[in-house]
Amino acid sequence: MDTLSYSAFRANLASTLDKVNDDHKPVLITRQGGKPAVLISLEGFQAYEETAYLMASPKNASRLNEAIAEVEAGKTQTRDRIKK
CATH class of the missing domain: 3.40.1620.10 (YefM-like domain)
Structure with missing residues (x-):
């Protein structure tokens, strides 16, 4: 900074x-x-507020942290788009 x-x-x-x-x-x-x-910046502040809101719920924070850990560990799946 x-x-x-x-x-x-x-x-x-x-x-x-x-x-x-x-x-x-x-x-x-x-x-x-x-x-x-x-x-x-306003954009940075809004992102901070959104993150704080999402992390305010312990259950939601736990799910988000688990998802982040899975991505960082490479445990992701790629799927093809479904064509209409």
């Missing part, structure tokens, strides 16, 4: 916003004497 001081962020506001949206990577904004903040 890139890090910018508040002053650098303020001086490069438009280009930083473009970079966050184009690269889909958040930027950490630091401040002297203040708590840091993270700048994230």
